[in-house]
């Protein structure tokens with residue numbers, strides 16, 4: 682059974698609930714000197730912050746279990762007072778809150794967070810999620826991650842055009858991880874990458890081979906196209922018998938989520954979903970209209986230039 686997890690936008694009316702979560706979550710950490718700023722918050726101070734930037738509250742089976750406060754500063758949205766109750770950890774609450782914060786941050790290119798350097802586990806929590814350290818003003822460490830971009834893609838041709846456009850920002854050594862159901866458009870997107878990189882040979886689904894290499898016709902990076910669907914695990918992915926080194930190629934992995942992350946410390950994570958169920962006839966675009974939503978998330982130091 683999956684947990685009933687949801688995240689909602691909140692305002693000052695939720696200050697008491699947020700304060701309780703903050704006190705429990707920050708109170709269970711090792712004591713710091715000076716103490717965590719979060720522990721000086723009161724219901725009134727939380728309400729003021731929520732009135733300014735709003736916040737997010739996660740509920741698990743109806744019970745409040747996690748929260749954060751949004752604070753827009755310049756071209757970034759800071760995630761403040763991020764806390765998840767100890768009893769609810771390991772159940773996807775933190776990931777859902779960060780995802781919702783990304784959605785709430787539209788229009789701002791960066792998510793930022795401040796952590797305490799004395800808590801390496803907290804710093805590691807953020808870096809595992811693609812945040813990169815930018816500033817260290819002892820005892821504070823500031824980390825940043827780009828907000829994802831979303832594209833509505835109407836047709837397979839538009840999907841190839843988007844791939845070709847993304848290809849212009851890629852260089853040797855880059856890793857692209859594609860996720861989405863069977864038929865979502867991962868291979869179609871990769872065809873666009875191939876066009877943009879000017880590689881030889883038709884890009885097709887590499888279902889019967891695990892990886893296919895496409896040399897560039899114009900001296901650019903080679904495209905290594907991997908289908909991880911039938912792959913045993915990350916170890917096998919590391920062992921692909923390729924003629925080229927991944928450092929010299931652009932590597933695209935279909936079905937790579939959970940497998941490809943260890944290949945490189947940075948990656949473009951691209952998630953493709955169908956926007957219509959496909960079956961019903963009320964789609965105003967007509968029968969052939971089957972748009973996709975493409976989310977592009979740039980993770981790791983390679984993409985963290987501010």
Ligand code: ADP
Nearest residue numbers: 835836837840863864865866867868869971972
């Ligand atoms: P995957 O690699 O994710 O399994 P494919 O790219 O092989 O998916 O297949 C996607 C199929 O959906 C193709 O036949 C493509 O022509 C079709 N299609 C229809 N509409 C779109 C769209 N808006 N974007 C991408 N593909 C689309």
Ligand code: MG
Nearest residue numbers: 867868886935
């Ligand atoms: Mg495919």
